[in-house]
Amino acid sequence: xxxxxxxxxxxxxxxxxxxxxxxxxxxxxxxxxxxxxxxxxxxxxxxxxxxxxxxxxxxxxxxxxxxxxxxxxxxxxxxxxxxxxxxxxxxxxxxxxxxxxxxxxxxxxxxxxxxxxxxxxxxxxxxxxxxxxxxxxxxxxxxxxxxxxxxxxxxxxxxxxxxxxxxxxxxxxxxxxxxxx
Amino acid sequence: xxxxxxxxxxxxxxxxxxxxxxxxxxxxxxxxxxxxxxxxxxxxxxxxxxxxxxxxxxxxxxxxxxxxxxxxxxxxxxxxxxxxxxxxxxxxxxxxxxxxxxxxxxxxxxxxxxxxxxxxxxxxxxxxxxxxxxxxxxxxxxxxxxxxxxxxxxxxxxxxxxxxxxxxxxxxxxxxxxxxx
Numbered sequence: 232x233x234x235x236x237x238x239x240x241x242x243x244x245x246x247x248x249x250x251x252x253x254x255x256x257x258x259x260x261x262x263x264x265x266x267x268x269x270x271x272x273x274x275x276x277x278x279x280x281x282x283x284x285x286x287x288x289x290x291x292x293x294x295x296x297x298x299x300x301x302x303x304x305x306x307x308x309x310x311x312x313x314x315x316x317x318x319x320x321x322x323x324x325x326x327x328x329x330x331x332x333x334x335x336x337x338x339x340x341x342x343x344x345x346x347x348x349x350x351x352x353x354x355x356x357x358x359x360x361x362x363x364x365x366x367x368x369x370x371x372x373x374x375x376x377x378x379x380x381x382x383x384x385x386x387x388x389x390x391x392x393x394x395x396x397x398x399x400x401x402x403x404x405x406x407x408x409x410x411x412x
Numbered sequence: 413x414x415x416x417x418x419x420x421x422x423x424x425x426x427x428x429x430x431x432x433x434x435x436x437x438x439x440x441x442x443x444x445x446x447x448x449x450x451x452x453x454x455x456x457x458x459x460x461x462x463x464x465x466x467x468x469x470x471x472x473x474x475x476x477x478x479x480x481x482x483x484x485x486x487x488x489x490x491x492x493x494x495x496x497x498x499x500x501x502x503x504x505x506x507x508x509x510x511x512x513x514x515x516x517x518x519x520x521x522x523x524x525x526x527x528x529x530x531x532x533x534x535x536x537x538x539x540x541x542x543x544x545x546x547x548x549x550x551x552x553x554x555x556x557x558x559x560x561x562x563x564x565x566x567x568x569x570x571x572x573x574x575x576x577x578x579x580x581x582x583x584x585x586x587x588x589x590x591x592x593x
Contacts, residue, residue: 236478262555305529347527374447396524398579
């Protein structure tokens with residue numbers, strides 16, 4: 232398989248728009264065949280995300296959280312940004328405590344996922360959390376998150392729920408299913 | 413299950429930054445418990461994406477394409493924006509012709525996926541394309557796309573490829589595997 236594609240040469244990166252949360256860059260580059268293009272992308276992020284698949288008493292624990300991008304609630308696994316100087320396991324435990332009120336004795340890394348890498352550099356690390364114990368930390372959620380239990384033994388039926396359709400959640404579900412089967 | 417969460421009331425949406433490709437909005441809203449927040453999001457898009465899993469002679473057909481967000485090549489399925497007034501099947505066929513030089517007699521819809529709906533409204537429709545026939549359309553790619561064949565009968569081994577990790581691609585792979593098994 233051709234793993235030896237020659238990368239384009241980036242000759243200019245400019246910030247062209249900026250808000251509190253987002254910085255948009257233009258990237259001028261030349262492909263190895265001489266074709267030049269200017270692309271736009273989000274400024275590469277220094278912080279990864281962790282998404283946690285928590286399992287307790289043979290039930291997956293999910294949350295329903297409001298998503299401003301679609302102006303609706305979404306069903307998915309707890310997730311959050313990894314803080315600077317925080318390890319992956321530590322961040323997974325903190326997010327679990329903040330979002331569903333549990334810590335985990337056992338956290339298993341499954342896979343790193345990218346998301347639309349033409350525009351974003353962000354990476355989401357999928358982990359499974361088991362051997363949960365009650366421990367609540369105060370998060371920054373504007374309202375209490377609604378926790379949903381779903382039986383592990385028919386986890387793929389989650390795909391029939393219309394509000395369970397985010398690509399990282401769907402990947403995490405299948406990766407968890409593959410891990411146990 | 414609690415499907416009856418009361419949505420926050422959005423009382424103001426402002427454009428706060430803009431480039432050629434991206435428009436960033438601030439969204440001021442009040443949750444049903446009275447908590448107020450201002451979020452940022454990408455202005456909701458009117459155009460969906462189609463991602464196509466093409467199968468020919470028991471091989472999946474993938475492409476390696478440069479992604480400016482990660483400054484590297486990514487292995488994934490052909491995809492693209494659905495044009496205004498274009499149907500899903502039509503768009504899938506056009507993208508296939510532009511990206512790998514085939515049309516498809518048989519296109520099967522699998523699932524709609526969202527992507528980080530806290531910030532984006534974009535939807536990606538996953539389809540399988542079968543009964544392919546040669547037909548090339550000129551796309552807008554800056555360099556010829558490298559086409560990669562992968563045997564259907566061990567498709568999940570794709571997950572071991574380090575450059576196959578985009579969440580929609582991983583979801584599409586598992587959805588295709590579930591469809592045939």
